[in-house]
Amino acid sequence: xxxxxxxxxxxxxxxxxxxxxxxxxxxxxxxxxxxxxxxxxxxxxxxxxxxxxxxxxxxxxxxxxxxxxxxxxxxxxxxxxxxxxxxxxx
Amino acid sequence: xxxxxxxxxxxxxxxxxxxxxxxxxxxxxxxxxxxxxxxxxxxxxxxxxxxxxxxxxxxxxxxxxxxxxxxxxxxxxxxxxxxxxxxxxx
Ligand code: FES
Ligand code: FES
Numbered sequence: 001x002x003x004x005x006x007x008x009x010x011x012x013x014x015x016x017x018x019x020x021x022x023x024x025x026x027x028x029x030x031x032x033x034x035x036x037x038x039x040x041x042x043x044x045x046x047x048x049x050x051x052x053x054x055x056x057x058x059x060x061x062x063x064x065x066x067x068x069x070x071x072x073x074x075x076x077x078x079x080x081x082x083x084x085x086x087x088x089x090x
Numbered sequence: 091x092x093x094x095x096x097x098x099x100x101x102x103x104x105x106x107x108x109x110x111x112x113x114x115x116x117x118x119x120x121x122x123x124x125x126x127x128x129x130x131x132x133x134x135x136x137x138x139x140x141x142x143x144x145x146x147x148x149x150x151x152x153x154x155x156x157x158x159x160x161x162x163x164x165x166x167x168x169x170x171x172x173x174x175x176x177x178x179x180x
Contacts, residue, residue, distance in 0.1 A: 028172050036171055039173050047136060087132075
């Protein structure tokens with residue numbers, strides 16, 4: 001009876017599990033141009049058409065690399081404080 | 091005996107707990123100017139001194155808002171693919 005007790009496999013016990021999305025562990029960009037090894041964008045500043053242009057640094061913009069204000073929703077949802085880079089012609 | 095059994099408090103049972111850093115849940119910026127509600131930077135493009143200047147979008151740079159190459163370590167550690175915004179004078 002003693003050795004029978006020891007032979008009860010671990011998996012016979014009920015287990016609790018926690019599912020963690022591996023992708024999300026420290027990843028900043030979850031969706032934009034994931035097929036690229038590194039997402040780099042260039043701006044020729046002499047070609048800027050407007051006095052002020054906002055560029056995204058939160059990786060949540062629907063118009064990336066431009067900022068579309070999506071950082072507001074991200075900051076509210078996570079308690080973060082990220083915002084865009086503003087390019088000014090004057 | 092029946093009602094005595096029901097009165098055993100939940101906290102008498104051994105509990106397993108998972109500690110999650112609330113800050114890290116979806117947060118992009120973990121360290122830079124966290125005292126600010128929203129980190130926004132401005133560049134007057136006519137004042138750029140070099141032909142090419144890289145601005146950080148990974149929030150891991152030691153010279154933020156400039157890129158110091160810290161995105162390389164972040165991408166390697168997490169499998170991410172973020173990179174800077176390059177401002178070019180020509
Ligand atoms: S939408 Fe990303 S910084 Fe504004
Ligand atoms: S160090 Fe952040 S993009 Fe290069």
